[in-house]
Amino acid sequence: xxxxxxxxxxVAGAFGYRYWTKRKTHESLLTSTLSDHQRELVANQVPLxxxxxxxxxxxxxxxxxxxxxxxxxxxxxxxxVTEEMRFSIAAQACLLIVNSDTWYDHLHTILVYPGAFKxxxxxxxxxxxxxxxTVRTGESWSRGPVILSWAHAQQGALNTKDGHNxxxxxxxxxIDDLSGYTDGVPxxxxxxxxxxxxxxxxxAHKRHLQHVQAGRKTAIDAYGAEGHEEYxxxxxxxxxxxxxxxxxxxxxxxxxxxxxxxxxxxxWS
Numbered sequence: 504x505x506x507x508x509x510x511x512x513x514v515a516g517a518f519g520y521r522y523w524t525k526r527k528t529h530e531s532l533l534t535s536t537l538s539d540h541q542r543e544l545v546a547n548q549v550p551l552x553x554x555x556x557x558x559x560x561x562x563x564x565x566x567x568x569x570x571x572x573x574x575x576x577x578x579x580x581x582x583x584v585t586e587e588m589r590f591s592i593a594a595q596a597c598l599l600i601v602n603s604d605t606w607y608d609h610l611h612t613i614l615v616y617p618g619a620f621k622x623x624x625x626x627x628x629x630x631x632x633x634x635x636x637t638v639r640t641g642e643s644w645s646r647g648p649v650i651l652s653w654a655h656a657q658q659g660a661l662n663t664k665d666g667h668n669x670x671x672x673x674x675x676x677x678i679d680d681l682s683g684y685t686d687g688v689p690x691x692x693x694x695x696x697x698x699x700x701x702x703x704x705x706x707a708h709k710r711h712l713q714h715v716q717a718g719r720k721t722a723i724d725a726y727g728a729e730g731h732e733e734y735x736x737x738x739x740x741x742x743x744x745x746x747x748x749x750x751x752x753x754x755x756x757x758x759x760x761x762x763x764x765x766x767x768x769x770x771w772s
Contacts, residue, residue: 687731
């Protein structure tokens with residue numbers, strides 16, 4: 504019995520030390536900076552980063568380093584993942600959490616396809632299970648992985664004015680899922696209340712659904728009508744790429760996202 508207890512203590516100590524080491528490495532990386540080459544690569548691949556205030560630029564660099572230390576990139580369909588791809592995707596993902604304490608705790612793998620990919624999904628209705636195959640540019644799975652089309656991820660980053668960004672969209676789902684459910688209600692900031700968030704987003708989604716069904720053009724992507732979780736994701740895309748458009752169309756939604764991310768992109772030059 505004594506030997507067994509000693510064994511348990513040794514194992515527990517080893518796990519504790521490993522956790523402590525990973526934690527210290529993560530904290531150290533958060534305060535690190537990019538090399539000149541890496542900084543130039545991010546600026547070229549993700550032009551939106553050039554608009555960040557200087558204090559946010561420093562935070563972004565550390566979070567990119569911590570993200571790349573945690574996440575493994577795997578190329579699919581013969582794609583070789585390059586440094587350019589890794590830094591582009593990491594920078595976009597970290598823009599969403601650049602000024603908050605949110606972290607992608609459960610994400611360790613990103614699968615990257617050259618272009619759009621086929622995805623098979625099963626749906627159940629009673630005893631009937633229906634499988635269908637769809638073509639996608641991105642997917643976010645609970646607790647990871649994130650799956651991306653590089654062609655669309657790159658184009659989404661380079662075009663900062665169309666309000667569409669597949670990396671922002673899929674990582675908005677990852678943030679949403681940190682609450683335990685991908686339902687359009689992420690873990691809120693201390694300054695927010697669930698009641699206020701629910702009131703704002705439920706009514707905004709209802710208006711959006713009515714606009715889409717009536718064929719009206721809106722700044723918010725029509726895909727947001729698919730559900731509350733998709734409405735959250737498309738508004739996050741717009742929040743970062745076309746903040747004034749979202750602020751004009753749904754000011755209360757913009758206010759809630761500004762509190763959630765602790766950012767106000769409408770003021771970035």
